[in-house]
Amino acid sequence: DADVTQTPRNRITKTGKRIMLECSQTKGHDRMYWYRQDPGLGLRLIYYSFDVKDINKGEISDGYSVSRQAQAKFSLSLESAIPNQTALYFCATSETGGLDEQFFGPGTRLTVL
Amino acid sequence: GENVEQHPSTLSVQEGDSAVIKCTYSDSASNYFPWYKQELGKRPQLIIDIRSNVGEKKDQRIAVTLNKTAKHFSLHITETQPEDSAVYFCAASKNTNAGKSTFGDGTTLTVKP
Numbered sequence: 001d002a003d004v005t006q007t008p009r010n011r012i013t014k015t016g017k018r019i020m021l022e023c024s025q026t027k028g029h030d031r032m033y034w035y036r037q038d039p040g041l042g043l044r045l046i047y048y049s050f051d052v053k054d055i056n057k058g059e060i061s062d063g064y065s066v067s068r069q070a071q072a073k074f075s076l077s078l079e080s081a082i083p084n085q086t087a088l089y090f091c092a093t094s095e096t097g098g099l100d101e102q103f104f105g106p107g108t109r110l111t112v113l
Numbered sequence: 114g115e116n117v118e119q120h121p122s123t124l125s126v127q128e129g130d131s132a133v134i135k136c137t138y139s140d141s142a143s144n145y146f147p148w149y150k151q152e153l154g155k156r157p158q159l160i161i162d163i164r165s166n167v168g169e170k171k172d173q174r175i176a177v178t179l180n181k182t183a184k185h186f187s188l189h190i191t192e193t194q195p196e197d198s199a200v201y202f203c204a205a206s207k208n209t210n211a212g213k214s215t216f217g218d219g220t221t222l223t224v225k226p
Contacts, residue, residue: 033213040122042202042218043157058213059114090156101147102214104156 002027004105006091012111019078021108023091032074033092033102034058034066036085043090049074050096081112115140117205119217126193127225134220136203137185143205146179146186147214151200160201161188193224 004025013019023032030051035043045058047066055066063085067075078085091105116139126132136146144165149157163170163177163186170177174193179186190197200221204214 040218042119043216045213045215048213056213101159101162102149104158106156 004091004093004103006089006105006108008108009106010109012113013081014113015080015082017081017112019081019110021076021089021091021110023074023076023105025072025091025093025103025105027093027103028071029093029103030071030096031094032068033094034064034074034076035090035092036060037088037090037107046076046089078110078112081110083112086110086112115143115205115207115215117203117215117217119203119220121220122218123221123223125223125225128193128195130193132190132193132197132222132224134188134201134203134222135185136187136205136217137183138205138215139184140205140207141181141184143207145206145214146177147204148175148177148188149202149204149216151202151219153199157202190222193222195224195226198222198224 007022033048034046037043044060046064048056049068052068065077089108092102094100094102119136147162150160151157161175161177163179174191176189200219202219203217206214
């Protein structure tokens with residue numbers, strides 16, 4: 001089945017380290033997103049990309065960067081991790097054309113000590 | 114930008130009872146309203162959505178209603194079952210930033226057997 005996958009699924013790191021979270025999809029979707037989920041705060045958008053040459057900041061992009069290496073791959077980087085970036089991170093995809101369902105990956109649980 | 118408020122944050126019901134979760138949105142141009150269910154330790158998945166050209170949509174035990182004038186929409190679950198226990202998120206988006214949804218903070222529903 002076409003799917004959205006994320007690696008790693010769990011990561012513990014130390015303050016100041018550079019971390020990359022990877023997302024791959026076999027759905028053939030053009031649009032990809034990175035969210036973070038904190039208890040009681042829902043899903044907040046970090047970055048999104050509508051195609052390989054398009055990168056846009058979301059509502060909480062400070063401290064993060066992204067790379068869209070191909071239609072199927074969208075990576076999230078924390079250049080210098082800090083403890084308040086401890087969260088559950090989700091990648092998602094959707095089809096071009098606008099108002100459609102988002103398909104989420106399984107999530108990456110990141111802990112910054 | 115869009116602001117989505119979701120209530121209640123937690124909801125506990127007896128098996129067989131109905132559950133209602135409400136969301137309000139601020140941007141009158143929003144025209145797509147999906148609901149996602151996130152079971153414990155799982156990824157969010159779409160359970161139902163509604164577009165602004167209809168007022169109600171049903172799918173078996175779940176339904177969504179939309180009041181564009183008041184800018185609110187609600188999720189209704191009838192004959193609740195223990196497997197309905199999960200976190201439910203509402204979201205809103207519009208054509209001009211198609212695919213970029215704003216999510217509510219989530220409602221934790223517990224169905225007691």
